[in-house]
Amino acid sequence: DTEVTQTPKHLVMGMTNKKSLKCEQHMGHRAMYWYKQKAKKPPELMFVYSYEKLSINESVPSRFSPECPNSSLLNLHLHALQPEDSALYLCASSQEGGGGGADTQYFGPGTRLTVL
Amino acid sequence: KNEVEQSPQNLTAQEGEFITINCSYSVGISALHWLQQHPGGGIVSLFMLSSGKKKHGRLIATINIQEKHSSLHITASHPRDSAVYICAVRGGAQKLVFGQGTRLTINP
Numbered sequence: 001d002t003e004v005t006q007t008p009k010h011l012v013m014g015m016t017n018k019k020s021l022k023c024e025q026h027m028g029h030r031a032m033y034w035y036k037q038k039a040k041k042p043p044e045l046m047f048v049y050s051y052e053k054l055s056i057n058e059s060v061p062s063r064f065s066p067e068c069p070n071s072s073l074l075n076l077h078l079h080a081l082q083p084e085d086s087a088l089y090l091c092a093s094s095q096e097g098g099g100g101g102a103d104t105q106y107f108g109p110g111t112r113l114t115v116l
Numbered sequence: 117k118n119e120v121e122q123s124p125q126n127l128t129a130q131e132g133e134f135i136t137i138n139c140s141y142s143v144g145i146s147a148l149h150w151l152q153q154h155p156g157g158g159i160v161s162l163f164m165l166s167s168g169k170k171k172h173g174r175l176i177a178t179i180n181i182q183e184k185h186s187s188l189h190i191t192a193s194h195p196r197d198s199a200v201y202i203c204a205v206r207g208g209a210q211k212l213v214f215g216q217g218t219r220l221t222i223n224p
Binding site for chain 1: 202211
């Protein structure tokens with residue numbers, strides 16, 4: 001199984017809503033990532049979890065709250081978002097993610113988020 | 117100046133043509149990735165390179181570490197190859213630095 005799954009595929013929410021994005025992998029990877037991608041732009045790294053601990057937060061606003069309940073799951077909790085947060089949110093995983101070697105990152109299909 | 121520069125930004129070709137997409141980078145790297153993204157969707161990792169050349173089907177990727185340059189070639193291109201191709205380099209620990217992408221359109 002070399003798949004990263006993400007749910008939901010599409011999400012429309014108001015600025016006062018609370019919602020969550022979910023990402024799952026069963027490859028035994030120990031690093032998981034959240035990216036945000038605006039149209040016609042490359043992905044921007046948001047968070048990295050390594051061995052279920054947050055290792056990188058790229059100065060993301062607190063209205064985005066990541067959670068890694070176990071080594072296979074990664075959530076992104078959303079609260080009080082702004083319309084400019086509308087984007088494709090991509091999850092990825094890699095075997096180790098450490099600084100020593102080079103890991104292939106496997107990407108999920110993304111959740112397309114629209115904030116009204 | 118971006119740390120990772122791709123050229124061309126857009127490329128349109130006829131089915132069957134040989135395609136080359138270039139990537140230059142200015143940082144020290146441990147690996148370079150070529151990624152493919154179809155419209156509306158997720159990203160597929162095509163290659164990870166740290167030296168030399170790799171081939172997978174009709175796709176070939178090369179890297180010249182001294183010149184800090186990589187190329188992605190597609191032989192016998194097909195409309196289904198139409199996608200955005202992204203070069204990304206492994207800079208600091210766990211972080212990929214992405215190029216802006218090359219939008220490839222193959223017409224039948």
